[in-house]
Amino acid sequence: MNGVRVAGVGLTKFGRHSERTGRDLFAEAALHAMEDAGVPRDDVEGLNYGNFMGALAEHQGHQAPLMAEAAGLTCPATRYEEACASAGVAAREAVKSIRSGEADVILAGGMERMTNLSTAATTEALAIAADELFEVRQGMTFPGAYALMARAYFETFGGDREDLAHVAVKNHANAVSNEYAQYQREITVEEAMESVPVAEPLHLFDACPITDGASALVFVSEAYAETHDIDAPVAVVGTGQGSDNLALHDREHLAQTPAATRAAEMAYDEAGIGPDDVEVAEVHDCFTIAEVLALESLGLYEPGEAIGAARRGETTRDGRLPVNLSGGLKAKGHPVGATGGSQIVELTRLLRGDHPNSDVVPDARVGVTHNAGGTVASAVVHVLEVAE
Amino acid sequence: MSGDDASPRDAGYDDWLDALAAGDGYYLACENGHGSLPPRRVCPHCGSSALSEVDLPDSGNVETFTVVHVAAPSFVDDAPYVTAVVDFGDVRLTGVVRDVAPEDVTVGTAVGVDVGTKTTDGERLVVFHPR
Numbered sequence: 001m002n003g004v005r006v007a008g009v010g011l012t013k014f015g016r017h018s019e020r021t022g023r024d025l026f027a028e029a030a031l032h033a034m035e036d037a038g039v040p041r042d043d044v045e046g047l048n049y050g051n052f053m054g055a056l057a058e059h060q061g062h063q064a065p066l067m068a069e070a071a072g073l074t075c076p077a078t079r080y081e082e083a084c085a086s087a088g089v090a091a092r093e094a095v096k097s098i099r100s101g102e103a104d105v106i107l108a109g110g111m112e113r114m115t116n117l118s119t120a121a122t123t124e125a126l127a128i129a130a131d132e133l134f135e136v137r138q139g140m141t142f143p144g145a146y147a148l149m150a151r152a153y154f155e156t157f158g159g160d161r162e163d164l165a166h167v168a169v170k171n172h173a174n175a176v177s178n179e180y181a182q183y184q185r186e187i188t189v190e191e192a193m194e195s196v197p198v199a200e201p202l203h204l205f206d207a208c209p210i211t212d213g214a215s216a217l218v219f220v221s222e223a224y225a226e227t228h229d230i231d232a233p234v235a236v237v238g239t240g241q242g243s244d245n246l247a248l249h250d251r252e253h254l255a256q257t258p259a260a261t262r263a264a265e266m267a268y269d270e271a272g273i274g275p276d277d278v279e280v281a282e283v284h285d286c287f288t289i290a291e292v293l294a295l296e297s298l299g300l301y302e303p304g305e306a307i308g309a310a311r312r313g314e315t316t317r318d319g320r321l322p323v324n325l326s327g328g329l330k331a332k333g334h335p336v337g338a339t340g341g342s343q344i345v346e347l348t349r350l351l352r353g354d355h356p357n358s359d360v361v362p363d364a365r366v367g368v369t370h371n372a373g374g375t376v377a378s379a380v381v382h383v384l385e386v387a388e
Numbered sequence: 389m390s391g392d393d394a395s396p397r398d399a400g401y402d403d404w405l406d407a408l409a410a411g412d413g414y415y416l417a418c419e420n421g422h423g424s425l426p427p428r429r430v431c432p433h434c435g436s437s438a439l440s441e442v443d444l445p446d447s448g449n450v451e452t453f454t455v456v457h458v459a460a461p462s463f464v465d466d467a468p469y470v471t472a473v474v475d476f477g478d479v480r481l482t483g484v485v486r487d488v489a490p491e492d493v494t495v496g497t498a499v500g501v502d503v504g505t506k507t508t509d510g511e512r513l514v515v516f517h518p519r
């Protein structure tokens with residue numbers, strides 16, 4: 001099996017770019033990634049592109065060849081769609097192609113354009129990640145789904161809104177120095193608690209913002225990096241994916257996300273590590289409760305224990321396990337189809353030392369990314385390691 | 389997206405909703421006692437293709453719920469509303485809780501199930517009423 005390295009990373013600034021087209025956003029990220037990698041475009045053998053709602057937001061289907069063209073590529077291009085986990089899956093498939101020897105260089109990433117729609121239209125678009133018949137037609141929204149999980153969690157394990165507010169405060173604090181983040185500002189627990197309700201028990205500051213943006217990664221084989229003298233110190237040593245019933249009510253537990261547990265076990269096994277070896281994590285906090293569920297599904301906390309992690313200062317920047325040093329989806333922003341790629345971008349920067357928050361984890365060698373789709377009917381986990 | 393006769397039916401789902409509206413609600417069960425909702429060709433839990441219709445109990449209990457303030461366009465005139473997941477034993481349903489103030493809904497509340505229509509567009513949906 002061929003080893004896989006992250007040779008280059010690229011992001012657009014996440015935020016409100018309502019007039020910028022998807023093709024322009026993705027091209028910016030892709031060109032950054034290829035420049036960062038020092039890999040000529042003719043060497044790219046495939047584009048794995050993640051996107052969720054482009055057919056609704058831009059009335060544009062068949063986006064992969066369009067995005068390849070925008071990035072100056074003539075290689076085969078394929079779009080991956082698993083709601084908010086789209087780019088995570090695109091990256092995972094890139095890793096698998098390189099490992100198998102099928103390819104030496106793959107560009108993977110994603111793009112979402114969202115703010116050109118009204119908030120109401122975006123709410124409707126995001127809801128299609130849920131079961132149309134038995135959830136969406138019954139009034140389930142994306143925040144509503146996580147609110148159902150949050151209340152189920154409180155009922156099963158305890159915890160309250162203030163615990164969740166600490167997750168938001170932590171992630172906002174982490175985003176201050178991240179030049180790509182949508183909200184580079186701190187918030188207080190009081191602000192979070194007093195924000196308007198969206199879907200109770202979740203309020204506005206429990207939710208990630210609506211974001212436009214793109215992410216891109218150049219993955220290469222170890223052999224390619226060696227022959228071409230590419231500086232790529234970060235290796236992808238584990239990848240895993242899990243699926244679950246699409247409708248939340250069909251799952252055994254409403255406050256657990258076993259698809260992510262399966263993905264994590266697969267990724268840890270490949271990497272030859274366990275949860276105790278993880279030194280830094282970027283997890284899918286589309287809502288504050290989602291970070292709690294993520295930490296438990298990754299085995300970093302026992303079920304019922306992660307709710308107080310931020311409040312106790314364990315996952316803050318000065319804690320024993322810093323989580324979402326990028327600012328997370330909460331403060332960095334969540335361009336749905338780009339998010340899974342951006343997590344790998346941020347973790348790579350953290351590990352190789354060129355992230356504004358790298359000095360928080362100067363000695364970290366092992367990190368994980370956790371990318372989830374819908375109410376975690378899809379989950380993708382990657383383990384990244386600084387190579388010897 | 390209006391509720392007129394031109395709306396295409398979703399076989400299985402709309403038949404199930406018709407039955408629920410007529411007071412003949414059901415779910416699907418395999419020989420291993422796993423519940424699921426139609427349309428189904430196999431049990432999502434064990435893969436059995438021996439599925440039969442079983443009467444939905446008259447009453448279930450709210451397992452979790454949310455008060456939705458920010459609604460999609462198709463629910464905008466219905467907001468705020470309460471969406472709940474209700475446990476009926478072998479199967480759970482998601483629907484909107486009506487005839488009770490949102491602050492009076494609690495986990496464990498016993499509810500019956502029916503089909504109602506939305507204020508926003510007259511489309512049908514699963515409705516729960518406290519019993």
Ligand SMILES: [Zn+2]
Pocket residue numbers: 418419420421422431432433434435436
């Ligand atoms: Zn079964």
